[in-house]
Amino acid sequence: MQNGLLAAALAYIVWGLFPLYFHQLSQIGAFELVLHRTLWALGFLLLVLTWRRQWQWLREAWRKPRLMALYATSATLLSVNWLIYVWAVNNQHVLEASLGYFINPLVNVLLGVLVLRERPRPAQWAALTLAAGAVLWLSWHTGAPPWIALSLALSFGVYGLIKKTAPLDALEGLTLETLLLAVVAAPVLLGWDLSGRSALAGAPASLWAWLLLAGPLTAVPLLLFGHGARRIPLSTLGLLQYISPSLQFLLGVWLFHEPLQATRLTGFALIWLALLLYSGESLWRARQLSRAT
Numbered sequence: 001m002q003n004g005l006l007a008a009a010l011a012y013i014v015w016g017l018f019p020l021y022f023h024q025l026s027q028i029g030a031f032e033l034v035l036h037r038t039l040w041a042l043g044f045l046l047l048v049l050t051w052r053r054q055w056q057w058l059r060e061a062w063r064k065p066r067l068m069a070l071y072a073t074s075a076t077l078l079s080v081n082w083l084i085y086v087w088a089v090n091n092q093h094v095l096e097a098s099l100g101y102f103i104n105p106l107v108n109v110l111l112g113v114l115v116l117r118e119r120p121r122p123a124q125w126a127a128l129t130l131a132a133g134a135v136l137w138l139s140w141h142t143g144a145p146p147w148i149a150l151s152l153a154l155s156f157g158v159y160g161l162i163k164k165t166a167p168l169d170a171l172e173g174l175t176l177e178t179l180l181l182a183v184v185a186a187p188v189l190l191g192w193d194l195s196g197r198s199a200l201a202g203a204p205a206s207l208w209a210w211l212l213l214a215g216p217l218t219a220v221p222l223l224l225f226g227h228g229a230r231r232i233p234l235s236t237l238g239l240l241q242y243i244s245p246s247l248q249f250l251l252g253v254w255l256f257h258e259p260l261q262a263t264r265l266t267g268f269a270l271i272w273l274a275l276l277l278y279s280g281e282s283l284w285r286a287r288q289l290s291r292a293t
Helices: 002-016 018-023 030-052 056-062 065-090 094-114 122-142 147-165 170-195 205-212 214-229 234-240 243-255 262-292
Strands: none
Touching: 002 018, 002 214, 002 234, 002 243, 018 065, 018 243, 030 065, 030 170, 030 205, 030 214, 056 065, 056 170, 065 094, 065 147, 065 170, 094 122, 094 147, 094 243, 094 262, 122 262, 170 214, 205 214
């Protein structure tokens, strides 16, 4: 369990520090950066599969149209999430991006109600109500809903919903997703390079070195997360997930000096209160079930 706890915590820490990495590549447009991230991540994953001699599943996957359609959908959602996140970080919206991942657990509860017909407990309903109140508060005071946060939370929430029932394990599933995305990414990048429209034309070696890191930085946290998720209780994993948006929030305020007005802080406070209620009730219920068994 200690190894699993460390692995999951490291995954969330890496995700929380992602703004530091993407700021090094801010001169590259979000779309082009996501295309490169896809290809370098795929290269890293293929090396891992080669090292593990884990190829049989791919031949079987190509023969299952429904499975391919499922992973094409999850790949699309993942790429949308990546694109919104990279754009947000490189356009000084780190705080709103962190808000999206604070909201994400509550979106998961909502998707469970709407899609899986789950019945939330009273505390979960209260947490959802508080979160909805926070979104309405922010929308009223800013004149528009927090679209970045909502888009990140919904895209990753639906992605997680699909992955919950997907048959492949974390490494195989991520490889298939990036492989499907690479079918689009590779020709687009090639066309940009040939036409001279790439932001990387004449780029220094240091920039290419940062890009090469996209492979392991994309794949390693997901592999650590998969390792940890199998070895620690779901309630513990649920508490650890707040490491990532908390680090992003701190980076947005203290390092990137994004404005945090009182009205915006009130919206965050409502979300934090909702998460405290949701997590506290989940932890209490897990302990009650543990005692009963």
